Amino acid sequence: MLLKLIKNSFRNQKKSMALMIVSVAAGTAVAASLITLSLEINGKIADELRSFGANIVIEPKIEGVAYLAGQKRYLAQDDLIKTKTIFWRHNIVGITPVLETRARATVGGVSEDIDLIGTWYRRELPLPGEGKTFTAGAVTTAPWWALQGRWPERADGVVAGVSAAGRLGIRIGDRISIDGAQIEVLGTIETGGVEDQRLFMELEPLQHLKGLEGKISKVEASALTTPMDDFAYRDPRTMSKPEYEKWYCTGYVTSIAKQLEEVFPGSRAKPVWQVAETEGMVLRRLTLLIYFLCLISLLASALGVSTTMIMSMLRRREEIALMKALGADNLAVTRIFLAEGSVIGVAGGVVGYACSLGAVQYIALTVFSTGFEHRMLLLAAAVGSAVLISLLGTLFPIRRALRVKPAVILKGF
Amino acid sequence: MNKRWFLFFLMKSLSLRKGHVVIASVCVTLAVAAASAMIAVTAGVRGKLGEELKAYGANLIVTPAGGGYLDKRLVDELRSLPDVEDASGQILGRSFFGQTAIEIIGLDRDKLRERGWRLTGLWPRGNGEALAGINLKNGLNLEIGKTLHLESSGKEEASARRPGNAYTVTGFIERGGPEDDAVVLSLPDAGELLKAEDGLSAVLVRGTPGKLDQIERAIRDREPGVSARTIRNIALPEESLLSKIQLLMALVTGVVLFAAWVSIAATMGANVFERRAEIGLMMALGATGKEVARFYRAEAALIGLGGGLAGLLLGVLSAEAITNGAFHSLVPVPLYLPLLAPAAGLVMTLSASTIPLNNALACKPALILRGE
Numbered sequence: 174m175l176l177k178l179i180k181n182s183f184r185n186q187k188k189s190m191a192l193m194i195v196s197v198a199a200g201t202a203v204a205a206s207l208i209t210l211s212l213e214i215n216g217k218i219a220d221e222l223r224s225f226g227a228n229i230v231i232e233p234k235i236e237g238v239a240y241l242a243g244q245k246r247y248l249a250q251d252d253l254i255k256t257k258t259i260f261w262r263h264n265i266v267g268i269t270p271v272l273e274t275r276a277r278a279t280v281g282g283v284s285e286d287i288d289l290i291g292t293w294y295r296r297e298l299p300l301p302g303e304g305k306t307f308t309a310g311a312v313t314t315a316p317w318w319a320l321q322g323r324w325p326e327r328a329d330g331v332v333a334g335v336s337a338a339g340r341l342g343i344r345i346g347d348r349i350s351i352d353g354a355q356i357e358v359l360g361t362i363e364t365g366g367v368e369d370q371r372l373f374m375e376l377e378p379l380q381h382l383k384g385l386e387g388k389i390s391k392v393e394a395s396a397l398t399t400p401m402d403d404f405a406y407r408d409p410r411t412m413s414k415p416e417y418e419k420w421y422c423t424g425y426v427t428s429i430a431k432q433l434e435e436v437f438p439g440s441r442a443k444p445v446w447q448v449a450e451t452e453g454m455v456l457r458r459l460t461l462l463i464y465f466l467c468l469i470s471l472l473a474s475a476l477g478v479s480t481t482m483i484m485s486m487l488r489r490r491e492e493i494a495l496m497k498a499l500g501a502d503n504l505a506v507t508r509i510f511l512a513e514g515s516v517i518g519v520a521g522g523v524v525g526y527a528c529s530l531g532a533v534q535y536i537a538l539t540v541f542s543t544g545f546e547h548r549m550l551l552l553a554a555a556v557g558s559a560v561l562i563s564l565l566g567t568l569f570p571i572r573r574a575l576r577v578k579p580a581v582i583l584k585g586f
Numbered sequence: 587m588n589k590r591w592f593l594f595f596l597m598k599s600l601s602l603r604k605g606h607v608v609i610a611s612v613c614v615t616l617a618v619a620a621a622s623a624m625i626a627v628t629a630g631v632r633g634k635l636g637e638e639l640k641a642y643g644a645n646l647i648v649t650p651a652g653g654g655y656l657d658k659r660l661v662d663e664l665r666s667l668p669d670v671e672d673a674s675g676q677i678l679g680r681s682f683f684g685q686t687a688i689e690i691i692g693l694d695r696d697k698l699r700e701r702g703w704r705l706t707g708l709w710p711r712g713n714g715e716a717l718a719g720i721n722l723k724n725g726l727n728l729e730i731g732k733t734l735h736l737e738s739s740g741k742e743e744a745s746a747r748r749p750g751n752a753y754t755v756t757g758f759i760e761r762g763g764p765e766d767d768a769v770v771l772s773l774p775d776a777g778e779l780l781k782a783e784d785g786l787s788a789v790l791v792r793g794t795p796g797k798l799d800q801i802e803r804a805i806r807d808r809e810p811g812v813s814a815r816t817i818r819n820i821a822l823p824e825e826s827l828l829s830k831i832q833l834l835m836a837l838v839t840g841v842v843l844f845a846a847w848v849s850i851a852a853t854m855g856a857n858v859f860e861r862r863a864e865i866g867l868m869m870a871l872g873a874t875g876k877e878v879a880r881f882y883r884a885e886a887a888l889i890g891l892g893g894g895l896a897g898l899l900l901g902v903l904s905a906e907a908i909t910n911g912a913f914h915s916l917v918p919v920p921l922y923l924p925l926l927a928p929a930a931g932l933v934m935t936l937s938a939s940t941i942p943l944n945n946a947l948a949c950k951p952a953l954i955l956r957g958e
Contacts, residue, residue, distance in 0.1 A: 188942075189859055196852035203845040210838065221830060224823040225642065230762050240725030241686050317822040365818025443720075445762030447702030451641040458638055459831065462912035466627060469904050470842055473620035477849035480613035484853050487606060488860035532841050540834045 179513050189485055190517065196481035197521025197559050198528065200474035205529035205555040207467035210536070213545045214463045218456055219397050221541070223266055227314040227393035228448045229430045234441040247272075247388035248437045250376070253309075256394065258301055259432040261424050267313025267395030269293060272376055274383050279350040280341045287337065288371040289351065291379030291389075294324035314393045315364065321345070322360025325375045330359040334369040354382060394433060394442075398426040400453030426453075475562050478521075482514070482566025486574075493571070494579040503575050507568075514567035515560050522559030526552050596884055606857065607889060613853040614893025614931050615900060617846030622901030622927045624842050627908055628835035630917030632828055634909060636795055639828070640671065641702060644790035645821040646798060648805060651813045655785025660809065664789055667804050669797040677773060678787040679780035681736040683726060688736065689768035692776020698759070706730075707757020713775050716753035719766040723758050730755055736769065738779055751779060795824045851938035854886060858942035866951040875947045882943055886935040894931020898924060 183190050233246035253270055256262070272291035277284055293310035300307055311318055322345045324332060331351065333343045338361045343349060347358045351372070362373060380386050399405075405425040409417055421428050426449040434442035496506050530547070537545045600607050648664065650656050656675075664673040677692035695710060698717070707730045710717060718728050728734065734753045753771065760766060777783060791814075793801040798816050805814040858865075861882075868878050902919055909917040 188945075189856065192852045192855045192859075196849055199845040199848035199852075203842055206841055207838070218827075218831075221827055222823075224826065226819050226823075228762075235721075236724040237727065240721075241684070243686065315819065317818040319818070363818065365816055365821070443760060443762045443766065446704050447641070447643055447761060447763070449762075450702055451639070454641065455635070455638050455827075458912050459635070462627070462631070462908065465908040465911055466624065466838070469623055469908065470620050473616045474845060474849070476616050477613055477846070477853075480609050480616075481849060481852040481856060483609055484606065484613075484856040484860070487609075488856065536834065536837045536841075539837060540830050 175509060175512060178509055179516060182509075182513060183516070189488075193482060193485050193517045193563070194521045194524065197478050197517055197563050198525035200478040200562065201522050201525025201555050201559045202528040202532065203474045204471050204558065205526050205551060206533045206536075207470050208554070209529065209533045209545055209548065209551060211460075211463050211467045212548070213537070215456065215460050217537075217541045217543075218459050219452075220266075222452045222456060223395050223397065224316050225448050225452065226316070226445075227267070227269070227395050228398065228426055228445050228452065229394040229396055229433060229442055230445060231392040231394065231430075231433055231437055231440050231442040233390070234439055245390070246439070247385065247390055248392060248440055250380075250387045250389050252437045253389075253392065254298060254301060255436045256392075256433055257298075257307065259429075259436060260422065261396065261429045261432060264397040264424055264429060265394060266397060267393075268309045269311055269314045269393045270309075270376055270389040271391045271393060272379055272383075272385065272388065273390045274379065274385070276352050276372070276383075278341065278372065280343055280347070283341070285341065287341075289379065290368070290371050290373050291376040292373065293376055294320070294326070314395045317365065319363040320360055321362070322358075325359050325378070327375060327377065329356055329378045330374070331356050332360045332362050332373040333358055334371045334373070335361055335363045336369040337372055340370075352382060392433075392437070396426065396429045397424070398429060398449065398453070399424040400457050401425055401427070401450065475558075478559075478562050479566040479569075482517075482563055483570050486510070486567055486570035490570075490574045491583065493574040494583050497575075498579040498583065506575065507571055510567050510571050511564060514563045518560030518563035519556055521563065522556035523552075525559060526555040529555070592881070592884075595881060596888075599881075599885060600888070606860075610853050610857055610889050610935075611893045611896070614850055614890055614935060615896040617850050617934070618894050618897025618927050618931045619900035619904065621839070621843050621846045621930065622898055622923055623905040623908065624835070624839040625926070626902060626905035626917060626919055626923060628832065628839050629920045630905075630909060631835055632832055634913045634915065634917060635828055635831060637915075638913070639795065639824050640792060642820050642824065643702065643817075644672075644674075644792050645795070645817050645824065646791040646793050646801060646805075646814055647817055648789040648791060648809075648812050648814045649787070651811050655782050655787060656789060656812060658784045658786060660786070660812070661789055663809070664791055664805065667801060667808075669794040669801055670791055671794060672792040673789055675773060675786035676788045676790060677776040677780060677782050677785070679776070679782065681738055681769075681779055683734070683736060686726070688722070689764065690736070690771060690776055690780060691765060691768045692771045692773045692780070692782075695770070695772055698770070702761060704760040705757050706760075707755075710756045710772070713772050714753055715756045715772075716775075717757050717759050717770040718755050719768045719770075720758045720760040721766045722769070725767075728755055728758075730757060734769065736779060738781060795821070795828050847934050847938070850934045854889075854935055854938040855942045858882065858939055858946060862946045862949070865946045866949070866953075869947075870951040878947060879943055882939060883936060886939045887932055890932040890935030891928055892931075893935070894928035897931060898927035901927065 231248065233248055235244065235246050250270055253268065256265055256268055269292055274289050274291065275286055276289040278287045295308060295310045295312045297306040298309050331349060343358050345358055345360060348355050349358060363369065380388060405420070405427060409420055409431070412420060421431070426444040430442040430444050434440050493506055534544050537543060648656070658675065661673050661675045664670055674694045674697055679690050680687050681690050682688065699709065716734055718734065722728055732755050734755050736751050736753065759770060771779065777785070791801065798821055802814045802816065805812065865878055906916050909915065
């Protein structure tokens with residue numbers, strides 16, 4: 174009986190029912206889109222902020238007399254791969270070894286002492302214990318570098334910083350002498366920093382040239398981090414054991430730095446504070462902004478759906494009065510209308526969720542060039558809240574309609 | 587129907603059906619509020635985020651084109667350029683602690699209090715006080731309160747030290763860059779130590795993201811003998827982040843606008859549906875379709891206008907609350923919003939009631955009144 178009544182009600186008032194379903198669907202679509210967005214936004218913006226470059230630098234620890242004497246110390250290149258074995262390995266999104274040397278460059282008969290840097294531009298490293306590789310090198314820690322020409326992949330060749338190239342009159346294709354060895358210039362690089370005045374080589378050939386096999390002078394790492402809070406700023410040495418464990422196992426830039434330091438014996442890992450602190454602040458603020466916007470839009474769409482439901486229900490007071498006049502009690506009437514509201518809620522929720530999937534994927538692909546994860550849980554939440562809102566929207570006008578006398582309403586007042 | 591009757595009907599219709607009018611207006615208000623809040627925040631997000639990104643530091647560097655030093659007055663001149671938010675001078679050079687070469691950075695130390703400099707100890711208050719890079723603490727066995735003797739060249743005799751070359755270390759700084767191996771002095775101290783007189787090695791400029799090319803051009807035109815370069819590691823990611831966030835907000839605004847329109851359309855549609863009997867009666871009593879349409883449009887326009895104005899107010903308030911919550915500052919309301927919001931309310935209600943109204947008008951009065 175109930176089923177038949179509802180079926181008839183939908184069949185006889187197609188347009189009105191369609192309106193309600195569309196309204197619920199629109200509300201659900203906005204709500205589901207914004208919830209998906211707010212769940213994903215933190216990660217997306219964190220990824221985006223990593224384009225500001227390395228936020229941790231690992232250098233050899235050098236103190237006292239050795240420092241005063243200007244002694245050089247190195248880290249072992251072999252330890253580099255171990256950075257992908259630490260607790261926060263999945264947060265390490267970029268890593269670049271750097272060997273800083275000075276060399277005598279001779280170009281067209283003019284000799285000059287110049288900084289010569291050995292590093293990787295792009296290098297696929299095998300992940301320990303897994304069949305996959307990950308990308309390391311300057312593209313991961315300094316994505317703003319603009320390379321003209323090409324980088325000497327695993328081979329001899331020099332890339333000149335633009336200022337150095339201009340000053341020395343070096344052009345791509347020239348052969349220059351570095352410490353007596355003739356090396357071809359394969360490209361120029363614009364970094365927008367002091368590196369523009371330097372020359373670059375692939376790491377291994379430079380190590381060979383300088384007799385520093387397997388040695389690097391610093392490591393730049395780019396890590397996804399948890400924004401620093403008051404707890405994170407405390408000195409780990411003053412923490413109690415549980416506190417230290419909590420600190421160590423939270424992805425603060427300081428704790429990830431500590432873990433990286435443990436990978437390289439005799440090293441000191443420091444956060445690049447300018448990048449790390451600003452990143453945390455920007456991430457927190459942007460995420461908060463999106464949350465607030467979601468909240469407001471959620472409220473607005475929930476209330477918007479309710480008003481449509483109320484509007485549609487008001488019109489059916491006559492129907493309610495007729496039912497009552499024919500002997501239906503309040504409970505029976507309420508049941509019919511609530512069942513109807515549920516059907517509208519489910520239909521609208523499903524349609525709205527489907528629309529939100531499209532909208533959110535489009536937004537993610539347009540803005541971040543990667544898609545968002547589908548969350549089935551969200552479908553349940555979307556349909557559930559759609560039903561809830563349409564039920565609330567139904568209940569309010571029904572209660573009003575039930576209170577009045579059938580005869581009065583049927584008379585048309 | 588003359589004007590007075592028209593107004594009379596309209597007023598009666600609104601006052602007799604207060605509940606319905608209120609509900610429809612609330613719906614319009616909410617939709618317009620959500621949309622205007624989104625628009626206001628989208629319009630302001632670039633500025634607000636730009637403020638935050640300022641902490642990444644300067645995005646342009648001005649250096650002397652042919653070596654030597656820059657004139658101190660250049661800082662003020664650069665500050666007065668359009669789109670330049672801030673500029674500060676720096677003196678860079680090398681001094682000696684015994685035989686050890688130490689980089690000297692002379693800068694306006696008020697800048698240090700910005701984010702990105704971690705300090706142990708105290709900020710220096712005057713000249714003659716120095717901050718040492720954290721690596722020097724262990725390297726040179728420095729302590730807070732100790733005196734640091736620096737000489738402008740390594741060969742100078744110890745007896746030739748002038749009193750100006752002794753600095754009290756007030757604290758250690760950590761930044762994660764080359765500054766960690768350097769001594770930070772005030773501009774006058776560094777100028778004296780490095781014999782730069784009143785010159786500057788570089789001026790760091792913070793320009794509005796996206797306007798750097800114009801600033802660079804302006805500097806080149808105005809100041810001969812200097813070279814201006816974009817600091818790519820700041821400028822590029824900054825601009826990319828800003829444009830992505832703006833695009834994101836614009837797209838979300840689009841989604842919210844669309845949903846707002848649908849929700850208004852549904853409410854207005856329900857409003858007209860409900861009153862088909864009324865329309866039938868009006869037409870049966872001799873009203874023409876045009877007159878009936880005018881009547882309902884006027885009603886929809888009033889609801890749209892009222893809802894639009896209330897929505898504007900609510901939307902601006904929520905936009906301010908949002909930005910205050912996220913950025914601790916208020917967002918400027920775009921000048922076009924006070925016009926746009928009521929207009930949008932009007933257009934949305936009118937366009938939303940057109941289809942159901944035409945449907946109702948197309949029916950025969952007798953059929954409607956019979957309830958079919």
